[in-house]
Amino acid sequence: MNSVHFTAETSSNGVLERDFTAGEIPGVLWSPASGADRAPLVLVGHGGGTHKKWPAMTGRAHRLVADGGFHVATIDAPGHGGRPRTAHDEQEIAVMQRAMKAGEPVGPIVVRYNAHLAERAVPEWQATLDALQELPEIGAEGPVGYFGLNMGTAIGVPFVASEPRITAAVFGLHWPEALAEWARQITIPIEFTLQWDDEHIPRESGLALFDAFASTEKTLHANSGRHKELPRFEADSAVRFFVRHLDRSVVAPA
């Protein structure tokens, strides 16, 4: 099994940020700067074309640490951040960029390519979670959350469906075609976001993916606006969702 190796450490606004590798996978772990108390872990998956330290990632991580007291971890997805792209990655990205430039629908390409990436990423998330739970400040007993939108949902839905350690998840902004089958296997509490005027994802598609989750506790947040106009207060809502669902008492030191 791969272990977490810390490679850099900074601290700001009460948040400790540590770069790590687990095997070949580069990641970041954010934690409360004061105290090494055990706390629940939230895994955060980034969107397509971005990476583990994209501003939306560090922003969410700081909110989750400051307002929830959680540990927060993310990793670069295959072909993203500092990680090498395969010939297949290059080809799919070129197809996607041509479609965007021509104003053609990108949905079918994103669905297909993200499903391919998810096959590579799910075992990486599982190995990373194994390694993180070896750390004394995290441990293997606590509840674990997952938070990922866009490609973070395309990877997160199959990951969460096959990972019983995840006990609450925030998803959104994706199509049902490759994901609804996985969603039907998910029964943990879910918060799901979509954009009511999304120019890429048809409204009915977003609603169909939300509907597919088998969870008895699930909440849909639909906001007016286009694909990239998700309101910032949804990040705060996600923090509150994890505060409601990740039970700190389970991980409190004996």
Added chain:
Amino acid sequence: MNSVHFTAETSSNGVLERDFTAGEIPGVLWSPASGADRAPLVLVGHGGGTHKKWPAMTGRAHRLVADGGFHVATIDAPGHGGRPRTAHDEQEIAVMQRAMKAGEPVGPIVVRYNAHLAERAVPEWQATLDALQELPEIGAEGPVGYFGLNMGTAIGVPFVASEPRITAAVFGLHWPEALAEWARQITIPIEFTLQWDDEHIPRESGLALFDAFASTEKTLHANSGRHKELPRFEADSAVRFFVRHLDRSVVAPA
């Protein structure tokens, strides 16, 4: 014009509660117990078959005062609380109760009767708002919110559509048949809630009413569960919505 006459006063947990009448209309005004500073006003409309001091009303009022620092007012709807029922009220209620007992759809009856009540209630809300804005601690300059679900939406949507003093509103749990036309005239920020598994309101009907609002800023919250299973955290979400949208600086004393 009718003025507010206070008839009783109590205080608990930092919240001052004053019963009032404005003309024939009985109401309640909740305010921060400490300080007579001006603050935005939130009007709260109760649901069918309940009244101005129903637990859900006092619960929301206390949250709005404690977490938002707002003044909060509600009134008994026509035929509700201590107010007399007309022969028409008695007849419609009997029809509704027979349908419920027989397990028949109540939607068409609720839509029709609530639309009738709205015609009587909208001028009452307008007169009550006139009277409340005469109070020195409220004043006529500040922004005003409206918060009402179920019948509180059936009355609130036509009220807000015809009342430019309302600048933000929370609605939900109703049918589009009598309301969509009014909703298309509403452009202020809206938070709208529906129950994903509502046994009375078809999912498509709730989504259609949300869609009808002309607001550029609107948010849908859809939760799993039946009609009466709205999660309690939606009340906290409504408070945060009003904190975001009711600008205190407008009403700050000079």
